[in-house]
Amino acid sequence: MKKQILVTGGTGYIGSHTVVELQEKGYEVVIVDDLSNSSIDVLDAIGKITGLRPAFEQFDLSDSIKTNTFFDKYTDIEAIIHFAAFKAVGESVGKPLNYYRNNLNSLMNLLDNMKRRNIINMVFSSSCTVYGQPDVLPVVENTPRKQAESPYGNTKSICEDILRDCCKAYPQINCIALRYFNPIGAHPSSLIGELPLGVPNNLVPFITQTAAGLRDELSIFGDNYNTPDGTAIRDYINVVDLAKAHVIAINRLLNKKRTSNYEYFNIGTGEGYSVLQLVKTFIAVTGVNLAYKIVERRAGDIEKIWADTSIANNELGWKAETSLGDTLLSAWNWEKKVRGLGN
Ligand code: UD1
Numbered sequence: 001m002k003k004q005i006l007v008t009g010g011t012g013y014i015g016s017h018t019v020v021e022l023q024e025k026g027y028e029v030v031i032v033d034d035l036s037n038s039s040i041d042v043l044d045a046i047g048k049i050t051g052l053r054p055a056f057e058q059f060d061l062s063d064s065i066k067t068n069t070f071f072d073k074y075t076d077i078e079a080i081i082h083f084a085a086f087k088a089v090g091e092s093v094g095k096p097l098n099y100y101r102n103n104l105n106s107l108m109n110l111l112d113n114m115k116r117r118n119i120i121n122m123v124f125s126s127s128c129t130v131y132g133q134p135d136v137l138p139v140v141e142n143t144p145r146k147q148a149e150s151p152y153g154n155t156k157s158i159c160e161d162i163l164r165d166c167c168k169a170y171p172q173i174n175c176i177a178l179r180y181f182n183p184i185g186a187h188p189s190s191l192i193g194e195l196p197l198g199v200p201n202n203l204v205p206f207i208t209q210t211a212a213g214l215r216d217e218l219s220i221f222g223d224n225y226n227t228p229d230g231t232a233i234r235d236y237i238n239v240v241d242l243a244k245a246h247v248i249a250i251n252r253l254l255n256k257k258r259t260s261n262y263e264y265f266n267i268g269t270g271e272g273y274s275v276l277q278l279v280k281t282f283i284a285v286t287g288v289n290l291a292y293k294i295v296e297r298r299a300g301d302i303e304k305i306w307a308d309t310s311i312a313n314n315e316l317g318w319k320a321e322t323s324l325g326d327t328l329l330s331a332w333n334w335e336k337k338v339r340g341l342g343n
Helices: 013-024 041-050 064-073 089-094 096-117 151-169 203-211 239-254 275-286 310-316 324-339
Strands: 004-008 028-032 055-057 077-082 121-127 174-180 182-184 218-221 236-238 262-267 292-295
Touching (some): 013 028, 013 041, 013 239, 077 096, 077 239, 089 096, 096 121, 096 151, 121 151, 121 239, 174 239, 182 324, 203 275, 236 239, 239 310
Parallel strands (some): 028 055, 077 121, 121 174, 174 262, 218 292
16 A cells, blocks of 8 residues: 655645655655645646646644544555745744744644654654854754744744654654755746745745846845855755655655654755855856846845755765756746746
């Protein structure tokens, strides 16, 4: 019998790419998503790529009654990948309660059902935001976590604490937290990708929308950081490479290969790129010119971060494979597809 995996937030950006990779490896998927930041059309797109439209239930996982009812209905779930969460850093500063309520309650409702129903495996969507601005680079998994800059970031840190404590108290439960660096790009089919509502907060969607003519110019937030060209540095990870890390984590849990029942891994490329380097790479690989200007730093931004990925490479046998140029090209192809622009 096929192993059934619950993917929460499975119609979202990283979730949808992960569902594709899971189905392509023969897993049966059921998605739960409240569609608060994604579209039902993603199910058809996944169907087109993989030949299989996953099972889907629409509800908010921070509602404990609905979550319990879901688990009454789906009794063959062997593992959960938990993506569903609010993720807008800026918005979280103005609406902290929404973020704490949604992101913490949904995790606790899932864990409660895992404990009661003997579902023992979870992969959790964490973030490099838990490191804050680290003192030493690159960051390794045991680099001390710092106070997060935003309520959103703090929810990721608290969720990691909840998982650690639950794995200690309930030793039958096994969790892997994946700390993503900056996920970018889209599926090579251009059938799924990142589709932010309104004005994008994140760099790459803003770039592709500007290149597509939806925005006049990109604002680069600060050129006076302590970096070679003065712009901030991040570790940009291809979303399909990132999705594959989840399948590896699921295999690890199901095959009981872990070293402890709570593990956490950096999922990045191991290389830092500045905002200007990224912009120049985008222009070089797409041939599209991009208007940009330098403006003030964005509040809450850190100066630089990139991952040491040796533990993920050695323990998981996972490695980022796609170049920054190819990843930016995939993001551009997706934007063109969404906007109906030809090649
Ligand atoms: C943030 C979060 C990260 C979260 C991600 C997705 C932190 C420290 N990081 O990443 O955890 O997963 O959002 O929501 O909280 N930039 C510009 N112009 C723009 C947009 C961005 O110059 O119009 C710059 C930023 O200043 C930054 C870089 O591009 O240096 C990347 O920004 P962004 O894509 O927003 O991601 P992070 O802020 O790194």
